[in-house]
Amino acid sequence: MKILNQEETKRISDKVMSLSKADECIVTINGSRTGNIRYARNAVSTAGLVENTQLSVAVAFGKKQGTAVINEFDDKSLAKAVQRAEELAKLAPENPEFMPTPDKQAFKGSDTFSKSTDAINPEYRAQVAAYSIEACKKKGLVAAGFFTDQSSFETVANSRGVFGHQSQTGIDFTCTVRTEDGRGSGWVRRDAQDVNRFDPRAAAEVAMEKAIRSAEAKALEPGRYTVILEPAATSDLLAFMFNSFDARSADEGRSFLAKKGGGNRMGEKLFDEQVNVWADPWDKDIPVLPWDNQTLLARERMDIIKNGKIASMNYSPFWGKKQGQRAVGQPGNIIMSGGSKSTEELIASTKKGILVTRTWYIRMVDPQTVLLTGLTRDGTFYIENGKIKHPVKNFRFNESPVTMLNNIEELGRPEVLAGDESQFQLLIPAMKVRDFNFTSLSDAV
Amino acid sequence: MERRAFLNMSGGAMAAMMMPFGRAIAADELVKPVEVKFKKMLADTALTAATQAGASYCDVRIGRYLNQFITTRDLNIENVTNTESAGVGVRVIANGAYGFAATSDMSPDGVAGAARQAVAIAKANAKLQAAGVQLAPTPGVGEVSWATPIRKDWRTVPIKEKADLLITANKGALEAGASFIQSLLFQVNQQKYFASTDGSYIDQDLHRLWVPFFATAVDKSTGKFRSRSDLGTPVGMGYEYLDGRKEDKIKAAGGVATLYNRTYDLVEDAKAAGRQAKEKLTAKSVEPGKYDLVLSPEHMWLTIHESVGHPTELDRVLGYEANFAGTSFATLDKQQSKKFKYGSDLVNIEADKTIQGSLGAVGYDDEGVKCKKWDIIKDGILVNYQATRDQAAVIGEKESHGCSYADSWSNVQFQRMPNVSLKAGKKKLTPDELVKDVKKGIYIVGAGSFSIDQQRYNFQFGGQMFYEIKDGKIGQMLEDVAYQSNTQEFWNACTAMCDERDWRMGGSFFDGKGQPMQVSAVSHGSSTSRFNGINVINTARKIG
Numbered sequence: 001m002k003i004l005n006q007e008e009t010k011r012i013s014d015k016v017m018s019l020s021k022a023d024e025c026i027v028t029i030n031g032s033r034t035g036n037i038r039y040a041r042n043a044v045s046t047a048g049l050v051e052n053t054q055l056s057v058a059v060a061f062g063k064k065q066g067t068a069v070i071n072e073f074d075d076k077s078l079a080k081a082v083q084r085a086e087e088l089a090k091l092a093p094e095n096p097e098f099m100p101t102p103d104k105q106a107f108k109g110s111d112t113f114s115k116s117t118d119a120i121n122p123e124y125r126a127q128v129a130a131y132s133i134e135a136c137k138k139k140g141l142v143a144a145g146f147f148t149d150q151s152s153f154e155t156v157a158n159s160r161g162v163f164g165h166q167s168q169t170g171i172d173f174t175c176t177v178r179t180e181d182g183r184g185s186g187w188v189r190r191d192a193q194d195v196n197r198f199d200p201r202a203a204a205e206v207a208m209e210k211a212i213r214s215a216e217a218k219a220l221e222p223g224r225y226t227v228i229l230e231p232a233a234t235s236d237l238l239a240f241m242f243n244s245f246d247a248r249s250a251d252e253g254r255s256f257l258a259k260k261g262g263g264n265r266m267g268e269k270l271f272d273e274q275v276n277v278w279a280d281p282w283d284k285d286i287p288v289l290p291w292d293n294q295t296l297l298a299r300e301r302m303d304i305i306k307n308g309k310i311a312s313m314n315y316s317p318f319w320g321k322k323q324g325q326r327a328v329g330q331p332g333n334i335i336m337s338g339g340s341k342s343t344e345e346l347i348a349s350t351k352k353g354i355l356v357t358r359t360w361y362i363r364m365v366d367p368q369t370v371l372l373t374g375l376t377r378d379g380t381f382y383i384e385n386g387k388i389k390h391p392v393k394n395f396r397f398n399e400s401p402v403t404m405l406n407n408i409e410e411l412g413r414p415e416v417l418a419g420d421e422s423q424f425q426l427l428i429p430a431m432k433v434r435d436f437n438f439t440s441l442s443d444a445v
Numbered sequence: 446m447e448r449r450a451f452l453n454m455s456g457g458a459m460a461a462m463m464m465p466f467g468r469a470i471a472a473d474e475l476v477k478p479v480e481v482k483f484k485k486m487l488a489d490t491a492l493t494a495a496t497q498a499g500a501s502y503c504d505v506r507i508g509r510y511l512n513q514f515i516t517t518r519d520l521n522i523e524n525v526t527n528t529e530s531a532g533v534g535v536r537v538i539a540n541g542a543y544g545f546a547a548t549s550d551m552s553p554d555g556v557a558g559a560a561r562q563a564v565a566i567a568k569a570n571a572k573l574q575a576a577g578v579q580l581a582p583t584p585g586v587g588e589v590s591w592a593t594p595i596r597k598d599w600r601t602v603p604i605k606e607k608a609d610l611l612i613t614a615n616k617g618a619l620e621a622g623a624s625f626i627q628s629l630l631f632q633v634n635q636q637k638y639f640a641s642t643d644g645s646y647i648d649q650d651l652h653r654l655w656v657p658f659f660a661t662a663v664d665k666s667t668g669k670f671r672s673r674s675d676l677g678t679p680v681g682m683g684y685e686y687l688d689g690r691k692e693d694k695i696k697a698a699g700g701v702a703t704l705y706n707r708t709y710d711l712v713e714d715a716k717a718a719g720r721q722a723k724e725k726l727t728a729k730s731v732e733p734g735k736y737d738l739v740l741s742p743e744h745m746w747l748t749i750h751e752s753v754g755h756p757t758e759l760d761r762v763l764g765y766e767a768n769f770a771g772t773s774f775a776t777l778d779k780q781q782s783k784k785f786k787y788g789s790d791l792v793n794i795e796a797d798k799t800i801q802g803s804l805g806a807v808g809y810d811d812e813g814v815k816c817k818k819w820d821i822i823k824d825g826i827l828v829n830y831q832a833t834r835d836q837a838a839v840i841g842e843k844e845s846h847g848c849s850y851a852d853s854w855s856n857v858q859f860q861r862m863p864n865v866s867l868k869a870g871k872k873k874l875t876p877d878e879l880v881k882d883v884k885k886g887i888y889i890v891g892a893g894s895f896s897i898d899q900q901r902y903n904f905q906f907g908g909q910m911f912y913e914i915k916d917g918k919i920g921q922m923l924e925d926v927a928y929q930s931n932t933q934e935f936w937n938a939c940t941a942m943c944d945e946r947d948w949r950m951g952g953s954f955f956d957g958k959g960q961p962m963q964v965s966a967v968s969h970g971s972s973t974s975r976f977n978g979i980n981v982i983n984t985a986r987k988i989g
Contacts, residue, residue, distance in 0.1 A: 038960050040765045044573040046857060047566065048545065067526055071549060084527075091604050093522045126573070144767035146960040174960075176768040187768075252625060253663035253670055256988065260668030270989045360771075361896045365907060365927060368670060369986040373905050373927070375898045396896075396903055396929065402988040439982060440929050442903035443774070 003031050004053065006165040009155035012055065012073060017159050019082040022059035022089065024101050025159040028293055029055050032152035037125040040144035042133050047125065057085045063098035064089045099317040102296050104161030110287040114194035117169035118151040124195075125149070132175050132204035141211055143204070145175035149195065154289060156296050164291050171195050172418055175204055176378060177211040178445075184391075185445050186210025187358055187378035189232050191418045191425075193287065210357060210379035217391040219441055220382065226353035227436040228346050228383070231415045231428045233356040233376070234404070239422030240362065241370050241401040242334055245304065247313040251323065256370050256402060257313065269309045271405040277305040279331030286416050286425045292329030299329035331424065338411040338429025346412050346432050348386040353432070355381040355388065359397070362421060370400045375442055394445075395438035407434045478636055479509055479531075481648050485588070487556050488640035491535050494557035496642065498564035500537035502580060504641035505556070506811060507533050508854035511634040513599065517611045518627050519619065525604055532854040535560045539567035541577025545857040581837035581845050583814045585644025591808025592650040594801060595683025599632040599654060602684050610687065611656075614715035618660040621719030624670075628658035628715070631679075631954060633966075637811075645813040653804060653966055654686055655679035655954045656711055662722035671725035671924070673718040673909055676702065676743050676891055677709040679954040679966060681804045687711055695947075697741060698876035698973065699919030701912055702890055704743060706949040707802065721910060721922075728922040731911065733983045737886035738928060738976045739879060744908050745867065746951030746969035747892040752932040753787075753794050754865040754969065756901035757821050758958075759830040759840065769960050771899025774932065775827055780840070785827045788936030793868040794822035796831060798847055803864045803968035804952045811858035814847035821865065825937070833860045852963040859959060866950070866970035870942035876973040879941050886914035887926060887981065892951065894927065905929045907984070925985040935976060943972035 004012075013027040031053035038046045058067045059082070066088030070081045128147045136143040148171070155165045173190045188207040192198045227233075241256075250257035250264035257265045280301040281290045290299050295317055303311035320327030347355060357379030365371040376394045383389065412430030419426060488505045495503035509531040516523045532549040533556050544567025548559040571577075599607075611628050618626040633653040640646045661672040680686050689710025697704050703717060740748065756773040760766055779785035788794075797818035798805050809815055812834050821829050834845040851858035880888065891909025898904070911923040930938075952968035 034961075036961060038768075040767055041763070043575055044570060045765060046543070046545070047570060048857075050547075050855065052855075065524070067524070069528060088525060088527065092525050093605075093608055095521050095523065097518075097521060097523075122569070129573075142764065142767075144764065146768055148961070174768055178764075178767060178772075182772075253665050253668070254625065254661050258663075258668060258670070260666075262665050265989075268989070360899060363894050363896045365894045365905075365984045366925070366986065367672075369988045371984055371986050373894065373896045375896070375903065377899055394898065394903075396898070396905060398905075398927075398982070398984065400986055400988055403986070406989075440903060440905075440980075442898040443931070444771070444898035444900035444902050 003033060003151065003153055004029065009165055010163065012078065013155060013157035013163070015075070016057055016078055016082055017157070019079055020059055020086065020159070022061055022086055024060050026058040026101050026296065027055065027157045029053070029155040030152065032150055034148060034150045035120060035122070035125055036146065036148040037129050038146045039129045039133060042137055042143055044129055047122065055081060057081045059085045059089050060098065061089050063094040063096065064092050065095060065098065066092055097318045099321065101158045101160060102162060105298055107164040107290045107298055109166060110282045110290050112166060112168040112193060112287045112289065114169045117149060117171060117193065117195040120149045120195060128173065128200040131200045132177070132207070135204055135208060136177055139208065140180050141208055142178045142180060143175060145173070147171070147173045154293060156291055156293055158296055162296050166289055168289065169193055171198055173198065173200065173203060175207045177207040179211055179215050183445055184211045184215030185378045186214060189417060191416050213381070214379050214391040217393045219393045222395060222438045222440050224435040224437055226350065226409070226432065226434045228343065228350060228353060228355045229431045229433060230343055230357055231417050231430055232358040234428060234431060235417050235419035235426050236359060236362045236421045237372055237401040237404065238334065238426065238428060239419045239424055240364060240372055242424065244367065244370060245313050247315045247323070247325070248319040250313060256368065257310065264313060266310050266313060270402060271305060271308040272408045273308040274408050274411060275305050275308050275405050276337040278303045278335050279333055280335060281332060283333060283335055283427065286333045286335070286427050288332030288425055295327070295329060297327060297329040299332060302328065302331065333425040333427065335427045336414065336429060338414040341410070341412045343412055343430045346410060346430055347383055347388065349410065350383045350386060350432065353383040354392065355383055365398060370402055371398060372400065373398045375444070394442040396440045396442055397437055398439045399437045404433050404436065409434055484638040484648070485640070485646055487533065487551060487553065488638065488646065490553045491533065491556040491560040492640060492642055494560035495535060495537045495564055498561045500539045500564050500567070502538040502642055503560065504536050504639065504812065505533060506851065506854055507638040509636040510853065511600070513632045515607055515611060515630040517615055517629070519615060519625060520612055522608050522612070530853065533559060534851065534854045534857065535563045536857060537563045537567050538578050539564045540571035542567045542571035542574045543578055544570060547855040578835050579838055580834040581843065583643060583812065583834060583845060586647065586813070586815070587644065588646040590648040593652040593681055593806065595652050595685065597684035599684045600634065610711060614658065614712045617712050617716040618719035621716045622662055622723030623660035623719035624663040626658055626660040626715065628656065631655040639809065639811065639813050641813050643813065647809045647813055649808055651807060652683055653679065653681050654684065656687065658715060658718065660715065660718040660722045662726055664726050669726050671722055673722040673725065674891065675718065676704055676714055676909070677711065678951045679804055680802055681806045682802050689713065697890055698739065698880050698888055699912065701919060702910065704741065724922055725924055728924040730985050731923045731926045731981060731983050733981055735978045736981050737883045738979045739883060739886055739888045739914060739973060740976065741890045741973050742949045742971045743891045743951055744889045745971040745974060747895055748906055749865060749867055749969040749971060750953060750967070751895060751897045752901060752904055752935065753821065754862045754967070756932065757830045758860055758862060759832045759836045760860045762830060763839065766958065770958055774900045774902050780827050780830065783826065786825050786937060787822050787827045787933060788825045789939045790825045791870065791942060792822055792825045792936050792939050794865060795819070795868055796821050796846065796863040796865050798863045800864055800968065800970070803950055804966035805864040805968055810847040810849045811851050812845060812849040814845045814849070816847045819846060831860060831863055836860065850965050852965060856963050861958065861965045862956065862967045864968045867942070867974065869945040869948040869972040872944065874941065874943045876943055876947060879943055879973060879975055880914055880919060881917040883914045883975065884916055887923060888912040888914055888919055902931050903929070904932065925983045926981060927984050928979050928981050930979050935979065938976045938978060940975050940977050942974040945972065947972035
């Protein structure tokens with residue numbers, strides 16, 4: 001099914017709501033066209049284009065809810081979806097925590113669409129793959145990568161008059177380059193809303209250089225080190241922590257933001273005062289939709305951490321009402337302020353330390369302290385007197401992002417990045433951090 | 446990579462994760478299958494269209510995927526979602542390259558169009574391909590069918606009965622000491638029809654089910670909280686898994702917990718979880734150091750999954766997953782040497798897609814290959830991998846292992862892990878007898894935190910419950926335990942395992958791999974086993 005425009009989705013959502021006999025009705029329509037190309041061993045392995053559109057109808061009778069999702073849009077299918085959602089709602093037990101859908105509100109649009117990204121074709125994708133494959137072949141390196149581009153829209157509407165429609169685009173590129181003998185490995189990730197901001201050749205060069213430089217790695221003793229963490233080394237650590245900013249979990253005593261004796265740690269200083277984090281749907285580098293499609297509430301620019309202090313937490317409509325707090329749309333992006341230095345400049349000001357390109361397979365060890373474990377991967381280097389001295393073997397770490405954000409020495413220039421485990425779009429700086437806890441060595445390259 | 450992301454998702458997002466473009470349907474419609482005659486007609490249309498367009502090979506997968514999810518929080522049912530997704534995926538080889546296209550348009554014109562598109566993509570890909578795809582031969586089997594043997598179909602169990610069971614379990618946990626509990630019921634039915642130009646028409650009806658929960662105890666005065674999740678397992682069974690028969694209950698070593706084989710008593714386990722979550726709040730923090738670990742099958746499955754299952758996937762070994770999941774230390778030269786000591790002599794690891802009740806059990810894989818079992822590690826030596834038709838020749842096999850799988854009609858099939866299990870010990874040994882010889886050890890029950898590097902050397906695992914073993918006796922509960930080891934060192938430290946009476950399976954419902962990522966479900970069996978001198982760290986920290 002083709003990408004629908006605002007008039008078309010307005011007609012569909014109006015039709016659905018006119019068919020519903022429920023007390024309230026919420027309609028969400030999502031459509032996307034996603035292209036991809038995957039390569040490994042210096043050859044393309046798969047390429048594809050997937051188009052999909054779906055309609056979700058959520059209804060409520062009193063405190064009884066039901067949801068139906070379909071991917072057909074003729075009048076008969078719309079009627080069927082409404083009927084099924086209503087049947088499910090009637091079968092469901094009452095949910096005492098049910099909250100009515102929000103009243104009519106205006107959404108201030110954000111600039112999430114790029115014509116250039118929308119126009120990406122198979123030839124462009126093949127060219128992205130070819131740049132790294134050909135360059136690697138020339139240098140006796142082996143490339144594996146994945147490029148994906150998406151053009152999509154989302155429509156939200158409810159029976160109280162809420163209506164929003166917006167188009168979005170984005171690209172994500174990752175490339176792993178290995179030396180033929182498997183002793184060196186480098187990696188790069190690039191994310192952008194506008195493909196014009198993406199340079200596939202330059203990106204491939206980064207992975208290639210790291211692959212060549214990371215061969216002949218030496219083992220360092222595990223322990224606490226000053227580290228320079230590139231943005232891809234902290235993106236998933238931060239995402240794990242920001243997943244725990246739910247006010248209810250904190251108030252219930254089951255999050256690191258819970259206060260001993262009851263309540264939460266709103267306003268407390270938990271991090272170094274250099275730490276400033278906020279969400280902003282209209283940010284020019286990582287704009288996101290101006291609504292939260294789970295609650296249909298408008299997103300706002302909101303401080304999350306201000307000068308190291310907890311500045312806001314996420315309230316669901318139910319918990320907000322119970323606690324007398326205003327619920328707003330959950331953030332779609334996380335922005336952390338940084339400095340103006342490049343990673344090279346951060347290295348230049350470091351006497352002894354370790355440069356980490358990225359971290360991998362991060363899992364929660366203890367939610368009480370947000371203790372996370374994971375490993376470095378694809379380019380870990382020893383720094384001495386402001387220069388990269390030699391590559392080092394990968395480490396496993398056991399560290400909490402809360403501790404990490406307390407031990408900041410210096411921040412670099414922020415970069416746009418998606419994470420493997422992150423539901424947020426991120427704009428975060430490279431960080432120089434002292435006493436980062438590496439607990440064992442890994443032989444993995 | 447075992448995925449846990451679903452824990453943070455709402456019911457709707459969870460449904461979307463399992464079935465990206467699902468269609469909600471009424472319960473009474475779920476049980477009506479699509480006519481086999483209709484599926485064969487569609488398949489023949491696609492096969493003919495692909496062949497006429499120049500394909501040297503074609504397979505067609507017609508899928509109807511039905512799911513139901515029920516999510517709860519404490520005494521409330523949060524959501525009930527039914528989804529259906531149906532469509533056709535066509536894979537071809539043309540000019541020596543693969544092409545794939547999929548459509549939800551289940552008309553003869555729709556599938557013929559997809560078949561021609563797949564051929565066009567294959568021809569375009571052929572220009573960038575160095576060597577042509579070679580498929581190991583597999584015999585056409587004509588018209589056959591296979592179904593997961595189930596006794597109770599989840600589609601016919603009333604929603605009220607399921608909701609009541611979950612709420613009874615939650616109530617039990619809360620009364621026993623938990624401050625909060627979330628429980629979920631995942632139910633899956635995959636109706637898969639496979640046809641290929643080799644002459645196979647295979648109709649399969651697959652069922653899976655999982656009831657995870659997370660009980661949390663909070664001590665507000667100390668600010669401490671601890672959770673205990675279920676000791677059940679996802680299964681390839683019907684709703685009869687929740688019968689919780691007496692004969693399927695097992696006492697853990699030292700009687701510290703009740704464990705389950707074949708069927709599961711959800712309410713009993715939830716009550717125990719409430720009690721044990723509270724007990725964890727005051728358990729002794731572990732002294733770091735070397736310990737002999739005694740690992741229950743409820744824990745072992747995840748260690749097997751990460752440290753044997755993934756490193757022996759042949760696509761990883763060859764480098765096809767280098768950009769995402771990673772490669773593998775278990776390289777071809779190690780297998781070809783026939784003397785790479787993966788583990789001690791006791792370690793025998795078998796791949797088996799035929800075990801009844803397992804998540805990976807099917808009659809035929811997504812390339813029409815009849816399922817079977819084979820050795821991966823024999824007497825400690827790495828002897829084989831997990832291969833699909835296009836990989837079999839690389840390791841000198843004449844036929845595929847039957848390891849091809851796609852999570853949806855809209856995704857292309859590729860190599861996925863079969864059930865990979867540690868065989869039981871040959872000598873008679875119970876868990877209590879095994880513990881008797883351990884001087885300084887830890888008994889670990891249930892799976893917890895997990896992480897392993899991209900070549901599968903260095904790993905770290907937590908657990909659900911930890912008990913001190915001192916001079917052959919199981920003692921007090923411990924907390925803050927995680928063990929770190931290297932795959933080869935760990936499996937070579939295996940010194941004892943219980944016999945087949947103690948053998949049972951655990952498994953993963955959401956094992957992620959590939960770009961774009963697909964999920965699959967897989968089981969891993971073992972009996973309680975001992976590993977000597979493993980490094981244990983203390984994970985307690987202080988923040989702010």
